[in-house]
Amino acid sequence: MAYAEEYAPTTADPARIGYALVPLLDYFEGKTLMYVRGATCRGYVEWRTSMVRANHANARTEARRTRTVSSATARKELGVLSAAIGFWHREHGPLESVPVVTLPAKPEPKPDVLDRSEMARLLGGALGFYQLEWCDLETRQLHRTLKRDHSAINRHTARFIVIGRYTANRPGATMKLRWMPNTVGGWPDFKRELLYRKGSEVVESKKRQPSVRLGRAALAHFRRWKAIDDRAREDLARRTDGMATSFLCVVHWGGEPIKDIGKSFVTALDFAGLPRHYTPHVLRHTRVTWWVEAGLSLEEVADAAGMTTQMVEEVYWHRSPHFQKRAAEA
Structure with a gap:
């Protein structure tokens, strides 16, 4: 223990x-x-x-x-x-003899990846949008229209998806993001245009969490969300005649932290018409894959994602436009 x-x-x-x-x-x-x-x-x-x-x-x-x-x-x-x-x-040792833990064979890496259309559908699903299809019996034409269920709007899930889509954050790191520097989670630095992934007192582990640079689109989302949360916190402070401690998390429900995104993520998948075998981790896999497909170097991808170059090479590099290019033309 x-x-x-x-x-x-x-x-x-x-x-x-x-x-x-x-x-x-x-x-x-x-x-x-x-x-x-x-x-x-x-x-x-x-x-x-x-x-x-x-x-x-x-x-x-x-x-x-x-x-x-x-x-x-x-x-x-x-x-x-x-x-x-x-x-x-x-x-607490040393132990006289350190036993070796025998591990089963490592499974073949098969990351699920969304294309850009599927990512858009997933985000739409989190906002309550779904596609309705029907067939005209006379003309036999297939018709499609976009509908919205306002009772199924999960804006916290939409934020979670957008953050994963742009930063390749691990789900746990995204759930701990705050609007200001803190000890337990990361935060966005608008001046330096960076997203810190871990708290100041979190010890670095094998699952590295380096800072990632935020692009224009990601920064626009973060700034808009912060403005919304700042207004909500100020309004709450006025109504309660005190210092409001809600709306401090980037991904929240009614201003309070969320421990698990799984249920609402499945709802977003259902509304998007995507299979339920996708997990929130698919956002990280997808972002890393898109970086590779965009032609970034091994080192650039590894640095941005917080992975080793070996991991990027083994799991994602076959999708790079540089993959075996010189060998193919030699």
């Missing part, structure tokens, strides 16, 4: 570590480090991949009820176990 209590709070996403530790503690309860070896790690993977995914356990259809935890998830959880052992060895 030392890893959870001492290290996790200093990371950008403590909840991610917490989610991984829950099944690990269930499986390894009462076991010592001597129990951590290849056979037990493989047993953990077998045990985890036989479990129904929590977010599908109460789904309406039988197909969703039977979706199980993936080996990729088990791999991430075992990675947390390995990090926890290493942390104890460094901070």
Whole structure:
């Protein structure tokens, strides 16, 4: 528990570590480090991949009820176990023998990517727009019209989508954005035209969160949102005769922070007519892919996205106009 209590709070996403530790503690309860070896790690993977995914356990259809935890998830959880052992060895050890955590094979990287039309539909879906189609029985012509359900407008989801579309932010980092410098999340710097992705007291980890430059379109959105939130906060302060502490988060619901964007993101997918297998992380994959397709260098993409050049090369580089260009013409 030392890893959870001492290290996790200093990371950008403590909840991610917490989610991984829950099944690990269930499986390894009462076991010592001597129990951590290849056979037990493989047993953990077998045990985890036989479990129904929590977010599908109460789904309406039988197909969703039977979706199980993936080996990729088990791999991430075992990675947390390995990090926890290493942390104890460094901070509370040394251990006489440091066990090696055996990980399952790394899955082939297959990032989902939206094209620009799909991204526009997704943003429209977050704002309640959907496409209605019908066929004229006499002429057999297909007709389409754009409709809007005002009760399904989720402006916080629209902000979340726009930020991901322009910055390749990780979802967790976007949810923690504030309008001013703070210790737990990032903030936009309008003078320098930068978006800081992490709080001033967040310790740098393998999931690097470097600052990203904001282009003209992104800056226009941020400035408009800030003006809206500043007016809302001032109005609230007048009505409550005090200092309003709401409307400080960039992505908020009624001025208050949001912990999870998942439900409203699925609603946006449904209104956009996009499959539900897309997750909020698709925004990051899409932005990085668009940077690569625009002809940016490996180093430029890696720097803007907060990735290693190796990750960019392995997962995205085949979509670059520079990919094997000289080899093809040699």
